[in-house]
């Protein structure tokens with residue numbers, strides 16, 4: 001995932017559009033393995049901002065596979081992340097900047113590190129396989145998506161138990 005600045009380095013304001021696709025390895029996040037289901041796609045624009053600074057803006061498209069936090073089923077998640085990175089041939093000049101400025105070596109902008117960082121920052125904390133996933137029964141552990149368990153039949157809500165008592169005594 002590399003962009004060349006060779007054609008735009010002579011003139012401030014020079015820019016070009018790009019659209020790159022690359023297969024990347026999965027990544028480790030909070031002890032969980034996250035896989036990329038499809039190649040990463042990054043498109044946007046590189047611009048010579050002057051003072052040896054280059055701006056790269058665009059959007060990252062990634063499809064990852066994670067587990068549903070309720071039922072643990074493998075679930076695909078489409079991510080679309082807008083980004084705005086800065087690169088420089090002399091990044092040390094910009095150490096005081098609020099935003100990180102990434103180095104350019106041999107006229108080459110390497111997008112992979114900032115792109116992966118951006119994906120990690122934007123990973124959803126709770127993935128659901130479907131908005132109405134019912135997860136597991138907290139009592140017996142049955143997967144409620146594949147059917148009702150028998151816990152509900154035997155368990156009576158404590159509020160109802162009071163009612164039942166009343167009914168029982170009135171029957172006497």
Ligand SMILES: [Zn+2]
Nearest residue numbers: 068071129133
């Ligand atoms: Zn689920």
Ligand SMILES: [Zn+2]
Nearest residue numbers: 137140149151
């Ligand atoms: Zn149950």
